[in-house]
Amino acid sequence: MTAKAHVQRVVGTGAEEAAPRVGVVGGGQLARMMQEAAIPLGIQLHALVEAADGASGQVIPNSQVGDADDSAAVCALAERVDVLTVEHEHVPDEILAAAGELAPVRPGSHALAYAQDKLLMREKMEELGAPVPRWWRVNSEQEIQAGLAELGGRGVLKTPRDGYDGKGVRIIAEASEARDWLADGGPLLLEEMIPFEFEVAAVLARRPSGEVACWPVVRTVQQQGACFEVVAPAPGVGPELEGQIQDIAVKIAEDLDVVGILAVEMFVGSNGGEASASGAPALQPYVNELAMRPHNSAHWTIEGADTSQFEQHLRAVLDLPLGSTLPLRDWSVMVNVLGSELDDPREAYQQVMEKYPRAKIHMYGKEVKPRRKIGHVTVVGDDLDEALAQSHGAAAMLRGEV
Amino acid sequence: MTAKAHVQRVVGTGAEEAAPRVGVVGGGQLARMMQEAAIPLGIQLHALVEAADGASGQVIPNSQVGDADDSAAVCALAERVDVLTVEHEHVPDEILAAAGELAPVRPGSHALAYAQDKLLMREKMEELGAPVPRWWRVNSEQEIQAGLAELGGRGVLKTPRDGYDGKGVRIIAEASEARDWLADGGPLLLEEMIPFEFEVAAVLARRPSGEVACWPVVRTVQQQGACFEVVAPAPGVGPELEGQIQDIAVKIAEDLDVVGILAVEMFVGSNGGEASASGAPALQPYVNELAMRPHNSAHWTIEGADTSQFEQHLRAVLDLPLGSTLPLRDWSVMVNVLGSELDDPREAYQQVMEKYPRAKIHMYGKEVKPRRKIGHVTVVGDDLDEALAQSHGAAAMLRGEV
CATH class of the missing domain: 3.40.50.20 (Rossmann fold)
Structure with a gap:
């Protein structure tokens, strides 16, 4: 009486052997x-x-x-x-x-070096003419004190290597605050704290043959040093400024021979009162960080663009032609889930899916720890306020705050 | 000299144990x-x-x-x-x-029965008042000949079970053409060949609590019995007809207690010259097939809608609230890759990605066989002709025809 299973059989295909x-x-x-x-x-x-x-x-x-x-x-x-x-x-x-x-x-170690070492990167940016905050290579409390004096008493101190998500970064007003890091040996990076209007990221992909494709520049919001919110495209960034920002990123990608994804995080500050042709205060980007891998600031591309950064990274490292980076809707908003009050954020699925049917939920299968990046939520649409409200609302539920 | 790897470690998380x-x-x-x-x-x-x-x-x-x-x-x-x-x-x-x-x-066997057995399904559709082609349960050449006479000499003969992609379906003009199937025993389904204008599919999801969510009705084009092209939303289907088609699908889902994805494939024929209020010839849908699983006619939802049919199926069987079914752009076109002249269609990636940067390629990791469904291509956009040209062009390259 059993119906014979007439499924298409996929036995000993050989298809796996041919896979890139x-x-x-x-x-x-x-x-x-x-x-x-x-x-x-x-x-x-x-x-x-x-x-x-x-x-x-x-x-x-x-x-x-x-x-x-x-x-x-x-x-x-x-x-x-x-x-x-x-x-x-x-x-x-x-x-x-x-x-x-x-x-x-891919990317090669000759490129990765500049994403590994912030001092090397700052030197290189200057060499390329990319705008950066004022900075000093410092080896002692004396050198730090001298730098702080030039900066008006306050600066940002960074370990050149191994920092991420706010780790390895301190805002200091006294050289003594650097004592433990100095004791670990090696030079540190002291730089100007840019009084930025907002932060942006330019994300692109480049393949060995030289083809480069940029997604729209996005606005990023950090929370305690970790990426919290990304809006694509960046509000307040007109075509001229976007072109300027993308030109910087492309120049870096080409000069450093980056292959795969390159994310360039930048501060955008007011340019000392100099006004643009439109009468608005001129905005000036400053390169902050480089990442040579898929980056948090482009997670929105999974749903929001023709080609996601993850697909693009695979295409780029395989030297395949790059996909379209056009956005699918007017706005995409991505909000990170940084830690949760819940033992497991999936407990909130019933509630969050009921209230936010357009929210795209990404959980990383990671154990919850305070402020750990355990997932993110993206909402795409044509109304920015709604996309912001929905993505933040959904992320808050996954954090167990609602 | 080695930099210590400061990656976020994910050891012994316990997160896997909590996964649905x-x-x-x-x-x-x-x-x-x-x-x-x-x-x-x-x-x-x-x-x-x-x-x-x-x-x-x-x-x-x-x-x-x-x-x-x-x-x-x-x-x-x-x-x-x-x-x-x-x-x-x-x-x-x-x-x-x-x-x-x-x-x-989920779906339960009480529902699946109607997707397994076309005779059972036809009976049920009549009971529900869903429009179907004229049909007969036939057990002998005599019964087939009688049916064919009523149909003007030609009809469609189907094995009630285990047919797919054109298998188990024959257009016949003589009862003798059914001899081998009759010899296998069991009744067959003989039905009217609908002179359809086009074919459509209504795809929805339903969860145990009763919530139902429909994607827009799509137009499907078959080639030698297998799905070849899907356009979402269906051109030529106005809101009134779409509502009528979706009502039929929802009634079936509810009456049969379907859980998960339900796809209802329908013929749309002219309704004997009766004109609609607008003066256009009235169109009449006829239920052809049911599928209770993610279906080829909704692969476009992966890129083209807020929620893909695959995510929706998982939500539905877990009794989680259903996601939004809104399309992201005006048009989505999906074209199947049925077989290939290439040993492996991935050989064409360089060429196809270069020419069609917006094409979303899906390969199933299956060995190439003649006319086998080995992959599909989707293009979304606001210009239907362009989406059609790009998706067909990309699929043809993957089939090794260009």
Whole structure:
């Protein structure tokens, strides 16, 4: 009496052998979202992850557990793939060099160096003529005190390497506040605190053949040093300023030979009262940070643009033609879920889906910890206020605040 | 000299234990695309697949190899999940009943029966007052000949079960053409060949609590019995006709207690010259087929609507509130890739991505066979002609025809 199952059988296909293979070092949400983009394109992702049940280990069948600073593990990954990429900038140079003997590493370590080291980056930006805040390489309390004096008593101190989401950054008024970092050795970066009007990010992709594609410049809002809200396109940024910002980002990508996604975070400040032709106070962008990987400021592209940054990154590192970066609707708003009062934010699904049927929820499969990036929400639409209200409302529910 | 890897570690999270778990029977492209929707929501998909390296086995880490008609395998899957769903309608009833003791099966076998058996479905449609082509249950050449005489000599003969993509369907003019099927035993379905103007599909989702959400009605074009092109929304279908078509689909969903996606394929014919208020010839829909799973006619929703049918199916079977079904742009066009001249259509990526930067490519990781559904392409935009040209152009390149 059983009906014979007449499903189309997919046995011993050989289709898997023909798949383009991309290796990614890192097991967090970026590799997870790369996998979402890899599946429709039939690209096989291989990942070196911190834990089999981590954010990307959960969803990438070809995952191996290992550390980003374990040369043997990174090289074993490189051997299995057509091209190797990274989810973060913290893979040691000599390991990237060793892996590069086995498969192309994109972006290459010659580019990644500028995303790893803020002092190197500041020097390079000056060399390129990209506007940056005033800055000093400082090795002692005396040097810091001298810099602070020039800055009117207050400045931003940064460790050149390994900072992220507000870590490795201090606003200081006294050189003594740098004592512990100075004790760790090595130079620090002291810079002017830009009294910015707002912050923006220019995100683009570049492939080895040189093709570059930019998404619209976005406005970013930080909260305690971590990205909190992104609005695309950036309100208050007209075509002239957007062109200026994108030109800076393209120049950086080309000069540094970046392959894959490049995100350039910038402050936009008033330009000392000089007015533009329109009579509005002129706005001046200053390069703050570089990232050479899919970036939080472009998560909105998953739903909001023809091509997501994750798909684009895969295309770029495989040297495939880049996809259209046109936005699908007038506005996209992305809000991060930074920690939660709930043991598991999925407990709020009933409530949040009921109230916000247009909210696109992304949870990273990560354990909740205070202020940890555990997910994000995107809303696209033609009404900015509504998109802001819905995305913030949904994120607040996932944080257990409503 | 090595920089310490300061990545956010995701070790022993416990986040996986808390994930909602959905089991799916079937290892084809529908489960593959369900996985694309499951990842962002942090839903853990478990699949019973035909092959570990098949379309969904490749991308669902929690896959087990087994047959849809192996009761022990289906029950083992049910034991591991919160809810069980199916990718096709061919799981035997008694196996669904056994699995239903272990986890809710959605849609239930009481609903699936009408998607499994075309005779049962035709009877039910008549009972509901849904318009259908004239039809007969036939057991012999005599009965077929009598039906054909009433139909003016030509009709459509169908096996009640296990047909798909044009299989199990014949246009006949002589009862003798049914001899082999009659020899297999069991009644057949003979029906009128509707001289349709075009074909449409109404696709909706329904959850156990009763909530229903419809996407816009789409126009479908078949080629040798398989879906070839889908345009959303359906050109030539005004609000009145769309309402009538959606009402039929909602009535079916509610009366049959469907949970998950329901696709109702319909012919739209001219209504015997009776004109509508506008003076145009009145159009009459006729129910052709039902499917109770994500359906080819709604693949466009992945890029073209706020909520994709795959996300919606997961929401529905988990009894979560349904997402918005609003389209993102004026038009979405989906074209299937049915077979290819290329050994692997990914060989065409360089060419197709260069020429069609807005085309969204979906390849299913399946070996190429003649006319097999191995992928699809979607283009969304505000110009229908352009979306048609781009989607067909891209699909033709993937088929190796350009």
